[in-house]
Amino acid sequence: MKLRPDLAIIADAVPRAARVLDVGCGDGELMAALQGKGVDARGLEIDADNVTAAIARGQSVVQGDANRDLADYPDDAFDYAILSQTLQTTERPDRVVDELLRIAPRAFVSFPNFAHWRIRLALLWGGRMPVTRLLPVAWYETPNIHHVTVSDFRDLVRAKGINVERVWHLSGDKPASDAAASWRAEHAIFLISR
Amino acid sequence: MASLLHDIRHHSVTIAAPLPLDSGQVLPSVTIAYQSYGALNADKSNAVLICHALTGDQYVASDHPATGKPGWWARMVGPGKPIDTDRFHVICANVLGSCMGTSGPASPDAATGAPLGMAFPVITITDMVRAQAMLLDHLGISRLHAIVGGSMGGMQTLAWAAAYPDRLASALVIASAARHSAQNIAFHEVGRQAIMADPDWQDGQYYGSARAPTKGLAVARMAAHITYLSEEGLTEKFGRRLQARDIKSFGFDADFQVESYLRHQGLAFTDRFDANAYLYITRAMDYFDLADPHDGRLAGAFANAKDVRFTLVSFDTDWLYPTSESRRVVQALQSVGAAASFVELSAPFGHDSFLLDVPALDRLVAGSLRSGLA
Numbered sequence: 001m002k003l004r005p006d007l008a009i010i011a012d013a014v015p016r017a018a019r020v021l022d023v024g025c026g027d028g029e030l031m032a033a034l035q036g037k038g039v040d041a042r043g044l045e046i047d048a049d050n051v052t053a054a055i056a057r058g059q060s061v062v063q064g065d066a067n068r069d070l071a072d073y074p075d076d077a078f079d080y081a082i083l084s085q086t087l088q089t090t091e092r093p094d095r096v097v098d099e100l101l102r103i104a105p106r107a108f109v110s111f112p113n114f115a116h117w118r119i120r121l122a123l124l125w126g127g128r129m130p131v132t133r134l135l136p137v138a139w140y141e142t143p144n145i146h147h148v149t150v151s152d153f154r155d156l157v158r159a160k161g162i163n164v165e166r167v168w169h170l171s172g173d174k175p176a177s178d179a180a181a182s183w184r185a186e187h188a189i190f191l192i193s194r
Numbered sequence: 195m196a197s198l199l200h201d202i203r204h205h206s207v208t209i210a211a212p213l214p215l216d217s218g219q220v221l222p223s224v225t226i227a228y229q230s231y232g233a234l235n236a237d238k239s240n241a242v243l244i245c246h247a248l249t250g251d252q253y254v255a256s257d258h259p260a261t262g263k264p265g266w267w268a269r270m271v272g273p274g275k276p277i278d279t280d281r282f283h284v285i286c287a288n289v290l291g292s293c294m295g296t297s298g299p300a301s302p303d304a305a306t307g308a309p310l311g312m313a314f315p316v317i318t319i320t321d322m323v324r325a326q327a328m329l330l331d332h333l334g335i336s337r338l339h340a341i342v343g344g345s346m347g348g349m350q351t352l353a354w355a356a357a358y359p360d361r362l363a364s365a366l367v368i369a370s371a372a373r374h375s376a377q378n379i380a381f382h383e384v385g386r387q388a389i390m391a392d393p394d395w396q397d398g399q400y401y402g403s404a405r406a407p408t409k410g411l412a413v414a415r416m417a418a419h420i421t422y423l424s425e426e427g428l429t430e431k432f433g434r435r436l437q438a439r440d441i442k443s444f445g446f447d448a449d450f451q452v453e454s455y456l457r458h459q460g461l462a463f464t465d466r467f468d469a470n471a472y473l474y475i476t477r478a479m480d481y482f483d484l485a486d487p488h489d490g491r492l493a494g495a496f497a498n499a500k501d502v503r504f505t506l507v508s509f510d511t512d513w514l515y516p517t518s519e520s521r522r523v524v525q526a527l528q529s530v531g532a533a534a535s536f537v538e539l540s541a542p543f544g545h546d547s548f549l550l551d552v553p554a555l556d557r558l559v560a561g562s563l564r565s566g567l568a
Binding site: 042048049051052053055056057058059060061062063064072073074077 | 503505524525528529531533534535536537538539540554557558560561562564565
């Protein structure tokens with residue numbers, strides 16, 4: 001089974017034998033890939049059906065809410081925390097980032113870039129909140145409550161004094177150049193550290 | 195009825211070693227009745243211990259010798275079932291203090307041969323677990339692939355992980371808690387008072403007489419049975435419907451279906467359970483609080499259980515052992531770094547959901563047993 005491109009990048013970048021918490025792990029797709037390379041992967045997931053599916057495939061997943069339940073993990077419980085495509089759905093993304101870097105010294109954070117040119121155009125010409133391939137849900141039912149851009153996220157981590165170790169930009173399934181990332185990246189994956 | 199119950203012969207082993215109890219008393223020897231299913235493999239690594247609930251027994255997947263009904267978890271345990279006896283050697287032992295062949299209040303006094311009654315010492319969940327560990331020692335099984343338990347069985351499973359963390363690879367705890375709440379204790383006290391208020395209880399020495407406190411035991415069961423169901427389930431099953439009549443009787447017969455149902459449940463229970471055993475086991479549950487020996491810090495109980503894989507399951511309609519109690523255990527496990535899984539399943543049957551048809555539970559049980567299996 002082929003991993004979503006942002007997950008494939010993360011799966012590749014996590015070193016062997018690391019201890020990892022996948023926040024918003026879904027049915028455990030990324031964890032399964034990580035376990036294949038000897039990573040001790042655990043998950044937090046809000047949806048009971050997803051949690052059931054992940055446990056049924058033998059994974060350690062706790063049903064919980066990234067807004068609240070990260071507090072239950074002790075400091076430095078993991079080597080890496082992963083938050084893929086979830087940041088924009090949390091109530092306070094800034095606090096979630098703090099929690100990620102409390103429970104692990106490093107974190108992968110991936111999110112859709114709301115400054116992608118298609119979104120800018122849709123807003124500029126259409127005057128409506130865009131519905132795109134990556135953001136297929138109308139404004140009133142989207143789980144994305146904090147529309148974040150690559151530049152916004154850079155500002156946030158800079159203000160918090162968080163290091164950016166590496167960034168991957170994706171356009172569709174392909175890498176996008178860093179130079180025009182603000183316009184051209186549909187997705188960004190940040191590897192951040194304390 | 196009690197005499198009939200105590201005439202049943204169970205497969206059991208008597209271990210002539212002393213069993214020290216939490217109360218400070220010692221049982222000089224202990225008899226443990228148990229059932230097993232599926233073959234033990236050559237390196238004895240495929241054993242799964244199932245811990246039964248308050249009124250459960252060792253007949254997890256075989257017909258009950260008193261009622262003739264199928265085993266209480268026959269839907270979960272057997273060849274090709276989620277706890278697959280083609281792969282696992284499944285052991286289920288009657289708990290200490292119970293009435294299906296294991297040492298309890300109906301056991302004979304070593305000196306006189308007369309039933310002990312209330313002279314049997316008060317026991318705890320951890321005492322039950324110690325007795326099970328003695329059984330495993332006797333069977334030559336040093337380490338279990340998994341321990342599985344629902345309700346009080348889940349309490350034993352947690353107590354196992356706390357007392358013998360090196361003896362189990364994984365723990366599956368369903369619809370349970372790491373302590374009894376005030377509400378839990380309160381309901382149990384109602385049941386105990388019903389039994390002890392029955393004149394036929396005779397201070398617990400009813401075994402030799404023609405009278406047994408069946409009325410009190412039946413009332414205890416009726417009260418407890420309500421706590422095992424959800425309000426939604428009761429309403430759906432019975433509503434305000436009348437039992438075999440069109441109009442109210444303006445009397446105290448079982449006018450309502452729910453009354454008739456509870457009376458039947460209470461009465462049927464007395465055919466298969468001993469009133470004193472009910473007193474002792476409910477007391478053991480009330481005393482249960484895994485955090486107690488650790489200054490109220492539950493994490494302290496699991497300090498050495500980091501390498502045990504835990505799976506906890508709660509049900510959204512279970513108000514007896516609600517999701518918050520499972521979450522509390524998960525938080526404690528996370529704080530010590532143990533691999534813990536947890537999910538709240540949706541099922542309409544209240545606390546009893548763990549015994550009933552909940553397909554997601556089957557998948558979870560099968561999956562959590564598969565993990566870590568070579």
